[in-house]
Amino acid sequence: MTSTRSIKFLLVDDLDANLVALAGLLERPGLELLMARSGREALEILLEHEVALAFLDVQMPEMSGFELAELMRGTERTRDVPIIFLTAGTVDQKRRIRGYETGAVDFLPKPIDPEILLNKATTFFELAKRREELRESEARLRAANEELERKNAELAESGVQKDRFLAVLAHELRNPIAPVLTGLEMMVTADNCPKEIVDLAEMMRRQIGQMVHLINDLLDVSRINTGKIALRMERVDINEVVTEAMESARTFIDSRGHELSFVSENDSLAVEGDRHRLFQVVSNMLSNAAKYSPPNGKIDVKSGIDGDGNAYVTVRDNGEGISEENLPKIFEMFEQVDSSRQEGLGIGLTLVMNLMELHGGGVGATSEGLGKGSEFRIWLPALVQRKEEKPVILNRPENRQFAPAKVMVVDDGKSTADIIVMFLNLEGMETRVAYNGEEAVRVAREFKPEMIFMDLGMPKMDGYQAAEEIRKLDPDVIMIAVSGWGREEDKRRSKEAGFDGHAVKPVEPEDLRQFLSLIC
Missing domain, CATH: 3.40.50.2300 (Response regulator)
Structure with missing residues (x-):
């Protein structure tokens, strides 16, 4: 220097x-x-x-x-x-x-004496040079620190903006899902509903559930990027997860003309895991197999328990295969088996690996070489099978009788408000609807509801303002905030504003029943 x-x-x-x-x-x-x-x-x-x-x-x-x-x-x-x-x-x-x-x-x-003079001068000259170099290094370090602080401030601000954007996006995506879920519930609870309709509704609800999970993931992007994914652990039948993932991937697989089969060594295969994340893992494996197999290929899925007591799932295809030099790299971020195809971002298998490690399991891949197909295998500890374990399906819930009560629904989304009102009517409630905050105050003054389901994000007068005005008319009315805003700070704000509950869209019919139990 x-x-x-x-x-x-x-x-x-x-x-x-x-x-x-x-x-x-x-x-x-x-x-x-x-x-x-x-x-x-x-x-x-x-x-x-x-x-x-x-x-x-x-x-x-x-x-x-x-x-x-x-x-x-x-x-x-x-x-x-x-x-x-x-x-x-x-x-x-x-x-x-x-x-x-x-x-x-x-x-x-x-x-x-010139020699003495030069020796002494040289010593002080070199000391001064080192001191000056140190000073300049410190100046550069201060400048670098100031630049780093500026960049950190910019990143923090961009993080805030990103969180706001994701919150708004999640809010807007949740709104159209809410009436669909409620409508499905009404279909299967109607008298004499055919079994075919119940089965179809179950399939639709399962797919919508995956959409809701993906929307929720939008709010966890920061944690996902840093590897801090919170698993929602429960007892899961991995065979059911495989079946659901195959059903979800069926359209994509059929579009390529592939033959898909599934064989399990066990009727049911229980594990402790996050159902949605395991679904995501198997879906990525199936998508990967379908993508890298030529048209009219063959994909074989198998599950069972290995000698170490682990539940496993394998997905084997007869597609392009993986070369020996590429095999160790396929689980790296942004790595693709064939980069010339440019399909996807190359993060699917990385997510599979990370999610399986979080579950205490693992993932592996084998291939005999290019053109000879490949096999991907995941595993995680199996649980002892419980005899009473049965698959969970959507069916008519037990009829729950509520005493008639006066309930009002407020939402600027007409379809959302109307279908919740229809559901409440089927539950025996006397209902009124308002499509904005100002109308809600007028209706509440005349109707005198016992409970109000109130949307928060409305133009002119939002849910917070409407709730404040209605509280002046009736301090005892029970008010439930219903919104696509579902962050902890949103729930805290609604509680501080005096709401008795906070439901995040799409609101499940069973959640509506739980709130009704507060007054009926």
């Missing part, structure tokens, strides 16, 4: 010849010599320049070298400048002590 600033020495002597001779001996690259012919002139130079070493002649008219040194020691700017006194005669002990007290580091007698 080389200093960008020159090192400065101060030479003070009342005789020009002495200054010229001294400068001739000291001159070197990177050294700037400042010359003064009196103590007063030297002080003026010291006010303008930062000096690394001063050579002071002791015997000068008006102001001696000792007097100049004392003035230098009394000033903050020049207090630490090292001083070498130059003297034409012998310096007695008393004067030498005085010189050291004023900050002298040495005395050089005249005529000056």
Whole structure:
């Protein structure tokens, strides 16, 4: 590292010849010599320049070298400048002590020995260079820290903006899903609903459930990017997960003409895991197999328990296969088996690996080479099978009788409001609907509801303002916030605003029933 600033020495002597001779001996690259012919002139130079070493002649008219040194020691700017006194005669002990007290580091007698002078000058020159380099390094470090702080501030602000964007996006995506879920519930609870309709509704609800999970993931992007995925652990039948993933991937697989089969060594295969994340794992495996298999290929799925007591799922295809050199890299982020195809971002298998590790399991891949297909295998600890375990299906819930009550629904989304009202009517409630906050206050004044399901994000008068006005009419009315805003801070805000509950769209019919139990 080389200093960008020159090192400065101060030479003070009342005789020009002495200054010229001294400068001739000291001159070197990177050294700037400042010359003064009196103590007063030297002080003026010291006010303008930062000096690394001063050579002071002791015997000068008006102001001696000792007097100049004392003035230098009394000033903050020049207090630490090292001083070498130059003297034409012998310096007695008393004067030498005085010189050291004023900050002298040495005395050089005249005529000056060039070798001694150069040795001492070189030492201070090198020290000054190291000091200057350190100072410049510190300046660069401060500048880098300031830039880092600025970048961190920008990243923090972009993170805030990203969270706001994702929250709004999730809110807007949830709104159209809410009436669909409620409509499905109404279909299967209707009298004499055919079994085919119940089965179809179950399939539709399962797919919508996956959409809801994906929407929720939007709010967890930061945690996902940092590997901090919170698993919702429960007892899961991995065979059911495989079946659901196959059903979900069926359209894509059929579009490529692939034959898909599934064989399990066990009727049911229980594990402790996050159902949605395991669904995501198997779906990625199936999608990968379908994508890298030629048209009319064959995909075989198998599950069972291995010798170590782990539940496993394998997905084997007869597709392109994986070369020996690429096999170790396929689970790396953004890595693709064939980058020329440019299909997807290359993160699917990385997610599979991370999710399986979070489950305490693992993933592996084998291939006999290009053109010979490949097999992907996941595993995680199996649980002891419970005899009473049965698959969970959507069916008519047990009829729950509610005493009639007056319930109002407020939402600027007409379809959402209307279908919730229809559901509440089927539950025996007396209902009214309002499509904005101002209308809600008018209806509440006349209808006098016992419970209100209130959307929060409405134009003109939002749910918070409408709730405040309605509370003035009836402090005891139970109000439930219903919104696509589902962050913890949103729930905390609605609670602080006086709401008795907070339901995140899409609201499940069973959640509506739970709220109704507060008044019925």
